[in-house]
Amino acid sequence: MEDLLKNLVKNNQAKSKLGEVANYIPELDKAKKDALGICIYDINGNEYCAGDCEEKFTIQSISKIITLMLAILDNGEEYVFSKVGMEPTGDPFNSIKKLETSSRKRPYNPMINAGAIAVSSMIKGKDAREKFQRLLDFVRKISEDDTLDVNYKIYCGESETGNRNRAMGYFLKSQNIIEGNVEDALDVYFKQCSIEATAKNLARIGLFLARGGKTSTGEQVINPRIATIVKTLMVTCGMYDSSGEFAVRVGIPSKSGVGGGIVSVVPGKMGIGVFGPSLDKRGNSVAGVAVLEELSKELSLTIF
Numbered sequence: 001m002e003d004l005l006k007n008l009v010k011n012n013q014a015k016s017k018l019g020e021v022a023n024y025i026p027e028l029d030k031a032k033k034d035a036l037g038i039c040i041y042d043i044n045g046n047e048y049c050a051g052d053c054e055e056k057f058t059i060q061s062i063s064k065i066i067t068l069m070l071a072i073l074d075n076g077e078e079y080v081f082s083k084v085g086m087e088p089t090g091d092p093f094n095s096i097k098k099l100e101t102s103s104r105k106r107p108y109n110p111m112i113n114a115g116a117i118a119v120s121s122m123i124k125g126k127d128a129r130e131k132f133q134r135l136l137d138f139v140r141k142i143s144e145d146d147t148l149d150v151n152y153k154i155y156c157g158e159s160e161t162g163n164r165n166r167a168m169g170y171f172l173k174s175q176n177i178i179e180g181n182v183e184d185a186l187d188v189y190f191k192q193c194s195i196e197a198t199a200k201n202l203a204r205i206g207l208f209l210a211r212g213g214k215t216s217t218g219e220q221v222i223n224p225r226i227a228t229i230v231k232t233l234m235v236t237c238g239m240y241d242s243s244g245e246f247a248v249r250v251g252i253p254s255k256s257g258v259g260g261g262i263v264s265v266v267p268g269k270m271g272i273g274v275f276g277p278s279l280d281k282r283g284n285s286v287a288g289v290a291v292l293e294e295l296s297k298e299l300s301l302t303i304f
C-alpha cells in the first residue's frame, strides 16, 4: 500500500502547476504550491502515508462537516434541517444569489457558506468563546488529537476579509434562520475555518465517519444516523459545483477546503486525508483530486 501511495504522489505532483494557491485571505498564499500528501487509516487501525502528510494547513470548508455533526448533536436533525436544506446548488461555495431569489428562503445545504454560517449559529454555548471551545473539543475528540488548534493569523485574515460572509450572516438573521447573535455565528465560522490540521488528522476524521461515528477506543461519539447524513451530504455537496463530476470519477464521499485539504470516507473500510494546496477554479485541490481518482481506480473504492 505504501508503495502505491508513493507512486500516486509522484505521478500527480506536477498537476499542482495547473492550479493556484488560494490568496483571497492573507497568509493562505504562503503554502508551498507543489506540496502533496496522502494518508490512509484503515478500519483495522493500519496507517499508510506518503508525501507531505505532516504539513499543517487550515481545514477551511472541511470544518463544515464537523460543525454539522455537533449542530445535529446539539439540536437534533429536525431543527437543523428546518433552517438549512439538503440540496446541491451547482453554484460556487460563496454564492449569495439563491439565498434571496429561491422560494425556499433558506440556504440550500450546509456545505455552502450561507448554510455553514447558519449551522455555526446553532452550536450551543453562552458566548462565541464557549461555542467555539465546544467545537474545538469535539474536533479534537473525533480526530483523537488534543493538540489541534486555530491558526490565529489566518483567523484574523478570515475575519478582516470576510465581508461577503458577514453579509450572508446578517441576511440569515433578517430571515430568522439565525436565531442567536450573528457576530457569534460569524466568529465561530471564521475560527472553525482556521483550525490547523495535517493529512493524517483528516484521515482520522475520515475513519471516524467510516466507522459510523466511533473513535478507535470504541466510543460512539455520534449516532450512526448523523454519520450517514454527513457522508451523504459529502457525496452530493462536498466538492461544491464539482460534486457530480467527482462522484462519477472518484465515487468516495469527500469534503474539500481552500487550504488544500480533502477528507474522504470509504464507509466500513477507511478514512483518507489528502493535502495539496494548489486549487482548481472551484476551490478543490487539483493534485489531490487526481490522487483520489487514481487511488479509487486502483483499489476499486467507488461506493456506487
Ligand code: DON
Pocket (backbone or CB within 6 Å): 059, 060, 061, 062, 093, 094, 113, 158, 165, 193, 256, 257, 258, 259, 282, 283, 284
Ligand atoms: O471564505 C470562506 O468562507 C473560507 N474561509 C472557507 C472557504 C472554503 O474552504 C471553501 N472551499 N472550498
